[in-house]
Structures are given as structure tokens and as C-alpha cells.
Amino acid sequence: MKLTERITAAWRAAFGKPVAQRDPYAATYGTGGSHGFAGATVGRLTAGLASWSGSINADLDGSLVILRARSRNLAANNEHGKRFLSLVAGNVVGRAHPKLQVRALRDQANPNKPTTLDKPANDAIEAHWERWGRSCDITGRHQDLSHLLRTVMKAVARDGEALIRRVQNKSLAYGTALQLLEADRLDESLNLRLTNGNTVRQGVEIDSAGRAVAYYIRTAHPGEAYQTVPNQVERVPAGEMIHLFLAERPEQVRGVPWMHAVILRAAQLHEFEESAVIAARIGASKIAALEHAEDAPDAIDQMADAKVGGIRQMSIQAGEMFDLPPGTKLSSWNPEYPHANFESFLKSCLRGLAAGLDVADHNLTGDMTGVNYSSARIAELSERETWMILQDWLIASLVRPVYREWLAYSLLSGAITFDVSGKALPAERFEKFFNASRFQGRRWTWVDPAKEADANEKQLANQLTSRTRLAAEQGEEFDDILDELKAEAEAIKAAGLAPVEKPVLPTAPVVPPADPALGKAMALLLARAAEPTPVQTPAQAHTTVHVALDAEHLRDAAARVHDTLAEQGRELAAQIREDIQNMPIVIPAPVVNVEAPQVTVHNQVEAGPVTLEATIQPADVTVTLPPRRSTTTVTKDERGEINGSETLERDM
Numbered sequence: 001m002k003l004t005e006r007i008t009a010a011w012r013a014a015f016g017k018p019v020a021q022r023d024p025y026a027a028t029y030g031t032g033g034s035h036g037f038a039g040a041t042v043g044r045l046t047a048g049l050a051s052w053s054g055s056i057n058a059d060l061d062g063s064l065v066i067l068r069a070r071s072r073n074l075a076a077n078n079e080h081g082k083r084f085l086s087l088v089a090g091n092v093v094g095r096a097h098p099k100l101q102v103r104a105l106r107d108q109a110n111p112n113k114p115t116t117l118d119k120p121a122n123d124a125i126e127a128h129w130e131r132w133g134r135s136c137d138i139t140g141r142h143q144d145l146s147h148l149l150r151t152v153m154k155a156v157a158r159d160g161e162a163l164i165r166r167v168q169n170k171s172l173a174y175g176t177a178l179q180l181l182e183a184d185r186l187d188e189s190l191n192l193r194l195t196n197g198n199t200v201r202q203g204v205e206i207d208s209a210g211r212a213v214a215y216y217i218r219t220a221h222p223g224e225a226y227q228t229v230p231n232q233v234e235r236v237p238a239g240e241m242i243h244l245f246l247a248e249r250p251e252q253v254r255g256v257p258w259m260h261a262v263i264l265r266a267a268q269l270h271e272f273e274e275s276a277v278i279a280a281r282i283g284a285s286k287i288a289a290l291e292h293a294e295d296a297p298d299a300i301d302q303m304a305d306a307k308v309g310g311i312r313q314m315s316i317q318a319g320e321m322f323d324l325p326p327g328t329k330l331s332s333w334n335p336e337y338p339h340a341n342f343e344s345f346l347k348s349c350l351r352g353l354a355a356g357l358d359v360a361d362h363n364l365t366g367d368m369t370g371v372n373y374s375s376a377r378i379a380e381l382s383e384r385e386t387w388m389i390l391q392d393w394l395i396a397s398l399v400r401p402v403y404r405e406w407l408a409y410s411l412l413s414g415a416i417t418f419d420v421s422g423k424a425l426p427a428e429r430f431e432k433f434f435n436a437s438r439f440q441g442r443r444w445t446w447v448d449p450a451k452e453a454d455a456n457e458k459q460l461a462n463q464l465t466s467r468t469r470l471a472a473e474q475g476e477e478f479d480d481i482l483d484e485l486k487a488e489a490e491a492i493k494a495a496g497l498a499p500v501e502k503p504v505l506p507t508a509p510v511v512p513p514a515d516p517a518l519g520k521a522m523a524l525l526l527a528r529a530a531e532p533t534p535v536q537t538p539a540q541a542h543t544t545v546h547v548a549l550d551a552e553h554l555r556d557a558a559a560r561v562h563d564t565l566a567e568q569g570r571e572l573a574a575q576i577r578e579d580i581q582n583m584p585i586v587i588p589a590p591v592v593n594v595e596a597p598q599v600t601v602h603n604q605v606e607a608g609p610v611t612l613e614a615t616i617q618p619a620d621v622t623v624t625l626p627p628r629r630s631t632t633t634v635t636k637d638e639r640g641e642i643n644g645s646e647t648l649e650r651d652m
Helices: 003-015 024-029 056-061 064-077 079-092 119-133 145-159 260-284 342-357 361-365 373-413 427-435 449-461 467-473 478-494 516-530 551-581
Strands: 099-102 162-168 176-181 199-201 204-206 212-218 233-237 241-244 287-292 306-308 311-313 328-333 437-440 599-604 611-616 628-636 642-651
Touching: 064 079, 064 145, 064 260, 079 145, 079 342, 079 361, 079 373, 099 119, 119 145, 119 373, 119 427, 145 162, 145 176, 145 373, 162 373, 176 373, 212 241, 241 373, 260 342, 342 361, 361 373, 373 427, 373 437, 427 437, 449 467, 467 478
Parallel strands: none
Antiparallel strands: 099 437, 162 176, 162 241, 199 204, 204 212, 212 233, 287 328, 306 311, 599 611, 628 642
């Protein structure tokens, strides 16, 4: 008996209770009892599930390099991986980079006066930011800021992270520029504890609070084949480096490739598709063999073209016919592939792949089969919400910090000037300009823009939104739209062209109503609306009030009354037709007499709009049909053939 067993037996004999012992298995993996969570059960059926989890950094220690390599291979050699990167870059960044919108207010000496936008200063900052964006890359490899940001987003999605180094130099136009570095330059193998209490974890130096204070950057890419100098590690302060990655867990110091969850599925699916293509190619080929009996004459040598490995082979020309030797027959092999379930199985796998990438399957595959406007809108709304979250993350993590540094350097150096006067903006107004700046990411159009335009118009009419907000949702600024409209109007006027008037929408002609009384009332109102407004004299002021009637309003009101009457008539006729169709006997079309509705027109004329009220009493319709009996008489000729018939209907 072991020592622990003897101690336990002695304790149980003395006190009746076992000695408390630590169960290393339970402490590490848990017991998974029936009273707990079913997902934590440890047993035969759950042997393949994970029962232990380390930190995110520990998980990445041995996996980051492999994940990055496989993700890059997927993006380079898999059509769906390449498509995913295009979706990320196109939806998060788009054709243009996030648009800067500065809305700083003028400094008002008098607080009682209304504040207005400092438009000259705002326009100057926006214009100079666009100029800097065309040369923001220190290497010159990227055309502008938009191209640079698209490259950054592809790197983050493919490699899990991106490195952007800030470069400050007085020789630069605005004092600052950017340099993109591959994630491999950050030494992931460097893990140590420094004497100052900081810790280096996978090339990132962090302090006791977990903040990154420095990055250990290799002087060259570790996979570079031609290195002129030995690859060394340089400590770069965190203020000079932007380490961009989307953290999935707390205390995470390195990024994880976004395609990590679908690497295995995508690779296996790609191999399955290649095998299916090869099988289909073989199936399209007609393979045949000649079988002959043992006692058949050996005449195949005469037909064979050659021997390969001792096996006779022969080729057949198109349309060729020949006789087979006695005792020989032709055996062909026609594999049927791909089978009927290939497409459904492939679509099911692609849906799982799209779910792992958090995109709509029709956007990932380009297959619009079975997609309509409603289903596409639902999928796009959910997906675009994800894209906008990533836009906000990119702006907060990269664009806005870069803009803050650029604005500070530009104001201090006097690089931001007014286009007219050439005067530099004051550097002491940095906080005001920066706090009044915001970035608007790209927005999307819909499959049916007319429906969206109608919805926006209704929201404006009901005061549920504003033109400024609608313009911002489209990635535009309402002030810029007003400036463009003003410039267009001035250009049209300067060219001597007719001013652009509001288009008059065609209206449906007003059909006189069936009721003569209503027609007379409407005619009277329209005639009074067309009359000129008499001039009121002081002598008439106490007895007579003349008001100019709104003819357009009256026409609209009359049209609404007519439409209401016509709609009631159509509903009544439809109900009568339905009742007649449901009758079991054939009857002539009934004559329906509808009494003229009583219309009361109250015309109250005041100083303002004209109100037209119409009270319409629905008419009662009663249809009474007596029971009918049909008698058909058939006449025949001398040969007994039917030559005519006569049907007589009468009341029963």
C-alpha cells in the first residue's frame, strides 16, 4: 500500500472522513458531471473536443507563422480566398478613402450672435489633406491614400495584422509620411523579460499595464532571398509605429489571420473541385477495350498501332468502322461524373465557407441563382453593418491618429494656407480644428434606387431625417452639394441660359364626376379660383373680404374627391361581378341602378388655404333575381343527325 493510501486509511479510521486530496485531472480538465454543463462533459463521446485552453499568445506561439503562410497561400491560389480580400478592401475602404469633413465654427466675440461655420478654414484643411494623401507613402509604391488603405486592409485580413511606420522629416511637404511593413518584420520569436520590468512578447514590448511601448522590427524580411546585410532587430518606440490588428481576446499582442477558421475547409473544398474536374474530364473521354476468347485467332496485332509496356494500343479515327476478329467484342467504359448531387453539395460547402468569412454567399461566389430583391436586401443589410463596423475601426485605429499627427505638423510648419490670401492657419487653433473633424466611410447604392429615394422623400416629409444626414449616408457633405448647386446656377446665368426651374410633374386630368351637383360645385370652385383678386379699399374693409383662392389646392381636392368616388364605384362593381360568378345558374347580366350619392360641399373661405370637405353616403345596392328554368329542344334531320337546338328560359 502506498504512503498516501495508508494516510487516507488512518485518517478515515480516526475521524470517519477521507483526507482532502487534489485531483489533478479535475483541476485541469474539470469533472463534467451531470449537474453541470453538458458541453463540459468528459467521456468517450467528447474525447475529440478540447478540454484545455491556454492564453491567446500561447496559442499563437507555435501557430502564427503557419497560419500566416497558409492564409497567404489561400489568398494566392484559391479563388474564394482572393475574392474575400477584394470584398474586404472594396467595402471597408472603397474607391476613395474615408472623406474628411471639417465643421469648425467661427470665433465669435459676441456670444449673443449666432455661430456660423468657418468655411474658409474648413475648406483649406480638407483641400490640403487631399493633397497630402496623393503623396503620403514614403516609398512611392502606392498612388494615394486610398490605395495605401486598401493594401493595409488586405494585409490585415490575410496576415492578421499590418505594420505602418510613421516617418517625420522636415524635408517632407507636410512633415510626415507613412511606410508599410510586412507583418513578418515584427520578430514573433522574441520572448524575454527585461530588467526594467517590461516583457517582450512575440516581438512586442509591453509594460505592467499591458500597453505596447516598443516593437522589435527586423531590418529585413526573414524570407528575403537576397540580403546584402545581416538581418538584425531594431527597437522602435510605439509612438513611431502603428500596429494594426483586430483583437479577438484580451491581452492579445499579435493579430490572427481572418481566414483561420476556413483554411481547412477551403483547402479541402479546392481539392474536391479539382478532383471533380479531373473526373469529369475522364468521364468525357471514351475509353474502350477489346475482349477476345482464348480460342479466338490472334488477329489483334494486325489492328494495333503500337505496344506500350507489352500492352497493345490502337487509335480510332472519327467516323471509322471496321470488322472485329471472330471471338472478339468491344467493351467501353463511360464513367458518369459529376453526379446529380454535385452542385447541391458544392453550394452547401460554399455556404459554410461564406459563414466562416462573415460574408453573404452570393457575394463570395458570384452566384445569384435564387436571389431576389428582398433576400438580397436582407443579406446586404446584415453584411453592410459588419463593413461599417470595420470602417469605424479602421478610422479610429489608423486614419484618425494619422490625421491628428498630420494636422499638428502641418499647422506648426504653416503648410495649411488659405487658397486666396495665402495666409497660414493659426497653430493655436489645433484642438478646435481636430475636434470638429470627422471621417465618413464609403456608402453603397441599392438594387432599386427608386425605392430608396421614395423612402428618403417620405422621411423628409415626415421630418424623420434631414438632408444633411441623408447626404452623409451617401458619403457626401450637404454643404458641398449646396456649393455645387450655387455654382451651377451662377454658371447657367453667366452663359445666358434660362434658369433651371422646378419640373412640373404631369397630373392626371380631372374627369367630371357622375353626380351633376358635385360637378357644378367643383366647376364653381375652379371658376372662383381663376378669378383675379379684387383690390380692397379702406371703405370696403369692414364689409367685404376678398381672398385669392389657391387653384392648385382646389384641383387637388377635387381630384381626391373624384378618385374616392371612382374607387367606391370600382369596388361595388367588383363585388357584384364576384356575386354573379358564384351563382350556380347562368343568368343575363343584371342591371344595377346605383342611386346618386349625396354630396355636401362645405366651402369655408378664410385668409389662408381653402378646405374642401366632401361627405359621401355609400349607396345601398339590392339585386333580386327570380328562380329560372332552362328547357333545351333538339331538332334532327331525316338521317337522325342534330341540326339545331333551342334553349328557352322562364321563371319558375
